Amino acid sequence: xxxxxxxxxxxxxRCSNNCVFCKPDKSLHxxxxxxxxxxxxxxxxxxFRKNGFxxxxxxxxxxxxxxxxxxxxxxxxxxxxxxxxLDPGNRLADKSFASRFAKTGISRVFIPIYxxxxxxxxxxxxxxxxxxxVVKGIKNLLELxxxxxxxxxxxxxxxxxxxxxxxxxxxxxEFGIYPWRLTMPYLHNDNxxxxxxxxxxxxxxxxxxxxxxxxxxxxxxxxEYVPLCIFSEEDLLGFxxxxxxxxxxxxxxxxxxxxxxxxxxxKDYRNQEYLWQCExxxxxxxxxxxxxxxxxxxxxxDYHFNPLSEDLYNRVKKNIAFSKVNPGVSK
Ligand code: SF4
Numbered sequence: 001x002x003x004x005x006x007x008x009x010x011x012x013x014r015c016s017n018n019c020v021f022c023k024p025d026k027s028l029h030x031x032x033x034x035x036x037x038x039x040x041x042x043x044x045x046x047x048f049r050k051n052g053f054x055x056x057x058x059x060x061x062x063x064x065x066x067x068x069x070x071x072x073x074x075x076x077x078x079x080x081x082x083x084x085x086l087d088p089g090n091r092l093a094d095k096s097f098a099s100r101f102a103k104t105g106i107s108r109v110f111i112p113i114y115x116x117x118x119x120x121x122x123x124x125x126x127x128x129x130x131x132x133x134v135v136k137g138i139k140n141l142l143e144l145x146x147x148x149x150x151x152x153x154x155x156x157x158x159x160x161x162x163x164x165x166x167x168x169x170x171x172x173x174e175f176g177i178y179p180w181r182l183t184m185p186y187l188h189n190d191n192x193x194x195x196x197x198x199x200x201x202x203x204x205x206x207x208x209x210x211x212x213x214x215x216x217x218x219x220x221x222x223x224e225y226v227p228l229c230i231f232s233e234e235d236l237l238g239f240x241x242x243x244x245x246x247x248x249x250x251x252x253x254x255x256x257x258x259x260x261x262x263x264x265x266x267k268d269y270r271n272q273e274y275l276w277q278c279e280x281x282x283x284x285x286x287x288x289x290x291x292x293x294x295x296x297x298x299x300x301x302d303y304h305f306n307p308l309s310e311d312l313y314n315r316v317k318k319n320i321a322f323s324k325v326n327p328g329v330s331k
Contacts, residue, residue, distance in 0.1 A: 002323035006055040006084075007048035007252050009041060009076075011069070015061035017088050018126035020159060021185035023193035024061060032067050040256055041072060047254035049079050059086040070100045077105035086110040086153075090130055092137025102146030111138060112153045113179065115160045116170035124159040124199075138175055152179040156206050156226075157199045164209040168216055178216065183224040187295045196295050203230040203300045214239055222321060227292050229281065229305040236308075236316045243321040247290040248272050273297055281307030288313075288322045 014029040015022075033041070048056060056076060063069055064087045077083050089111040092098045113134060114124035121131035141150055152171055154160070160167065168178050184206070185199065207230050210223065224245045228236065248271075253259035272291035274284060283289035292300075308316075 004323045004325045005053070005252070006057050006082075007044070007051075007053040007254070009044045009048075009056060009058045010253075011041065011058060011060040011063035011066050011072075012037070013060075013062060013065040015088070016065065016090050016127060017062070017130060020124055020126060020157060020199040021155065021187070021194065023126075023191060025191075025193065029061065031065065038068070040258065043256060044254040044259075045076060045079065047256075053252075054080060055082040055084075056080045057084045057086070062090070063087050064089075064091040064097075064101070070104060073101075073104040073106050077107075082107045084108050084110060086112075088112060088125065088130070089134040089137040090127075092140055093133040095140050098137065098140035099144060102141065102144040102148060104148075106148055108149035108151055109141070110151050110153050110181070112155065113138075113167065113171065114154055114157065115163045116166040117163070120160040120163045120167070124155070124157050135174065142175060150175070150177065151181065152177060153181040153183070154179045155183055155185050156201050156209065157185065158201055159199060161201045161205045161209055165212045165216075168213050168218070172216075178218040178221065180220065181222045181224060182210075182226075184226055184293060184296060186225070187293060196299070200295065200299045203296075203303045207231060207235070210242065211235060211238075214242055225293055225296075227289060227305075228283065228316075228320070229275075229277065229307050230303065232306060233312055236312065236319070239316070239319050243319050245321040245323075246272075247288070247322070247325065275305060277305045277307045282310040282313045283308055283320075286313075288320060 011033070012029055013033060014026050014031050015024055018024070058073070058076070063085060066072070073083065073085065083106040085106055087109065092101065111134065114121040115131070118131035121134065122128050138150060141148065152175070154167065172178055187194070187196065206226055210226070213221065218241050221242045222245060223242060226244060227246055228244055271294050273294055274291040275297070278284040278291060281289070
């Protein structure tokens with residue numbers, strides 16, 4: 001079985017977005033990192049290097065807003081074989097910044113896009129003007145032909161669910177690539193700023209959107225945290241280039257005190273539960289499916305779930321991207 005092991009480094013300046021499913025408390029962060037936060041970044045990286053990690057994922061709020069991010073990424077890419085960065089992409093709209101970023105030597109960048117037009121994207125990220133910035137940023141990077149792989153991601157939300165197919169067509173036309181990873185929003189259950197009813201979509205709507213994009217000529221789409229039992233047998237047998245992944249995993253964070261608190265928060269918002277139907281499902285028996293994210297389960301109480309038999313699993317397993325992510329990190 002494939003094992004997927006990486007170290008995570010979180011960089012948290014104040015994010016210029018205010019995504020409906022995240023709503024960070026902006027008073028907790030400054031626009032740039034302070035000295036202590038910078039020291040922690042270095043400590044995190046050295047921890048992973050000392051422990052033999054080859055692959056690092058950098059994320060946070062908006063890591064590219066950190067004033068020394070170019071220097072930090074350039075340094076990281078000399079110490080590790082594979083560096084990924086997840087960032088909203090707003091800052092890449094600045095061509096001279098994008099040129100410096102293109103030379104950092106990192107392996108890939110994940111950039112979320114939430115629609116084919118500003119009205120969808122900006123509503124999802126709570127930041128008017130963000131769509132124009134992210135589109136410009138992606139185009140800048142493509143023009144620079146930097147060797148950094150660009151992977152677009154998106155999230156199923158009320159704000160964009162009717163636009164998913166058009167968003168795929170738009171991305172193909174404007175950037176030459178389809179979104180690669182789609183996910184349901186993880187839920188910060190402890191964040192009082194969030195109102196689930198503002199953005200949660202039903203499994204019926206997600207199923208409809210996935211069936212529509214499955215007719216496109218995409219070579220590889222990865223869908224995370226959408227349980228396979230929301231589809232019928234006929235749906236599953238019809239998928240070709242779609243792969244599903246649905247197991248809980250934790251960031252592999254360094255042993256810093258602050259990281260221990262972050263792990264508790266992540267445990268909470270990625271909490272999954274099994275249904276009674278799961279007892280009949282081969283995916284539970286084999287540990288391939290971790291269940292359903294709690295708030296999504298509450299939002300879909302009356303949904304007709306279709307647990308998978310072993311026989312059906314064997315016929316559709318090419319569509320399941322099961323791997324042990326960060327083995328050894330305790331739940
Ligand atoms: S294990 Fe449960 S949640 Fe997962 S696919 Fe099967 S029935 Fe659905």
